[in-house]
Each structure stands twice: as structure tokens, then as C-alpha cells.
Amino acid sequence: MTERIDVVELLKAQHTRIRELLDEVAASKGDERRQSFQDLVRLLAVHETAEEEVVHPFARKNIDGGELVVKDRVEEEEKAKRALSRLDGMDPDSPEFLDRFAALRQDVPAHADSEERYEFAHFREAADRGKLENLARAVKAAEALAPTRPHPGTDTALKNVAVGPVAAVVDRTRDVVRKAMG
Template sequence: MTQSNPTAPTHGPDPDNDVVALLMAQHGQIRDLFDEVEETSGDARRDAFRRLVRMLAVHETAEEEVVHPYARRTAEGGEAIVADRLEEERLAKEQLAALDGMDAEDPGFMPALLKLRKDVMEHARAEERYEFAQLRRINDAARLAAMAKSVKAAEATAPTRPHPGVESGAKNAVMGPMAARRPARTS
């Protein structure tokens, strides 16, 4: 009889060793950051928004460099699935770039943020349903762990600001190191 470890997680795969769990955990962090931006004001809102911008830019870049190319090649209907996700990402980057140019206390900021949140959450649900589900189904644990490591490596050099029109792995690889070091605006 084997003993169970009472401190071991019982809620699914480890995000450090499973790309789907990693990306879904990041979707949760993005939701939490949207909540924080909505629930705060002044400097706290500006700070939360800066963290949201960074998280979205890094997360999407890693997906564009690692996950989408793999899904395009291996998932059933991968070409169409990825084309739809890239278009959603392009539109979200445009919205995020427009918001990034506004002050967080501008009267137009919150309506634009709420529109972005709706679009980003719909995008995340589509990824989870159409892309991530297939990645989980067609890959073994070793491949999912290798992809998680690749995503983390891509995030380490990803741009930290939105760059509309840069929705491919090759373009992100060129922009990443240069844009990742760009200092954040201090609204």
C-alpha cells in the first residue's frame, strides 16, 4: 500500500511540467489582473494595468512562438484554428496598444478595458476549447513538459508591450529581445 503525499496538488497537471496547465493558469492570472484594474483607481490602477499589459504581451508572444506553430502542424484543423487565434490576438493587441496610450483615469479607459476583457476572455476560451484540448489529447506528458519549458524560454525574451502586427514566431523572435528591455511607461 502506498502512502499519498498530503501536500501534493490534487487538482491536475503541474503547470511547470505541462504546457496546457501552464497556459490555463496564466489565463487565470490574466482574469485576476483585469479584476484588479477594474477594482482599483489612481496609482494602484496604473500599476495593475502595467502588470496586465506585460502579462498579456509575454503570454501571447510565447503562444505565437511555441504553441500556435505546433498546433498548426499537428492539430486536426490546425491551420484554421491558429488563423482564428492569431486574428483575435492581433485585434486584442490593437486594443491594448490604444489603452496603453491612455491614462487609467481617462473617462474612456474603463469602457475600452471592459471591451478588451470581453474579447481576451473569449479568445482564452477558444484557445482552451479548440487548441489546448487537442494539445492535451495528441501529446504525451513528456511532450507537454517540453513545450512548457519552451514557453517559459520564449517568455523570458518576449516583448513586454503590445506590438500589433507581430503575430508570428519569426517576427516575435526579432522583436522580443529588443522590446523586452524597453522600460515601462510611467503614466
């Protein structure tokens, strides 16, 4: 039997993994740091894309003040995307990388805490367990087809990846998400 997880449990578990990867990057060096950073970038990219496609639209429609809550979270996400883009391609053992990464290591957990407090905390009041489990399936579907690199200046998965034939992937993602959300 498959474990049934709701969207809040799924996203909080991902936040925990993101914090672990931030610590791994800080505590390692050389190839190990490079690999941990690549793992972090990929997880953040797919996590944020799924939030843009599934989580934020749900919050906008279903929690009090949802539009403003999401606006604040998207601004934080954009800041992180810009920081990740600047770090990507840098030597992970360089002093400049370490200085910039230190700021990211503070900003990303603060953003996750804000999401959990201002957005996710209201989901159980807004929907029953079944709906939250459907949202978790939709998040997983969106993540399966999400881009693996951050794209600053993009606030939706469509803008994030829709270039040429990749637009078809976005369409398939949306179809899967809509089906999962019922």
C-alpha cells in the same frame, strides 16, 4: 524537486492570472489601476509571444484543423494587441480608458476560452506528458526573452521584437525553445 507542469496546465494558469488582472484593473483606481494595467500588458505580451513561437506552431502541425484554429486565435490576439496599444499611455482613470477597457475585459477572456476549447483541449491527444512538459519549458524560455509591450500588426515574435541588435535576442530565444522542445 521541481514541479513538472505541462503546457496546458501552464497556459491555463496564465489565463487565470490574466482574468485576475483584468478584474484588478476594473476594481482599482489611480496608481493601483496603472500598476495592475502595466502588469496585465506585460503578461499578455509575453504570453502571446510564447504562443506565437511555441504553442501555435505545435497546434498547426499536431491537431486536426490546426491551421484554421490558429488563424482564428491569431486574429483574436491581433484585436487585443490593437486594443492594448490604444489603452497604453491613456489616463487609466479617464472615461475613455474605462470604456475601451470594458471591451477588452470581455474580449480577452473569450479568446482564452476559445484557445482552451479549440486548441489546448487537443494537445493531450496529440502528444504524451513528456512532450507537453517540454512544450511548457519552451513556453517559459520564450517568455523569458519576450517583449513586454504589445506590437500590433506583428504575428510572430521575430517581427514583434527584431529591430537591430534585438534580433540576437530572438535568435537566442529560438535556440532555447528548440532545445527545450527536444
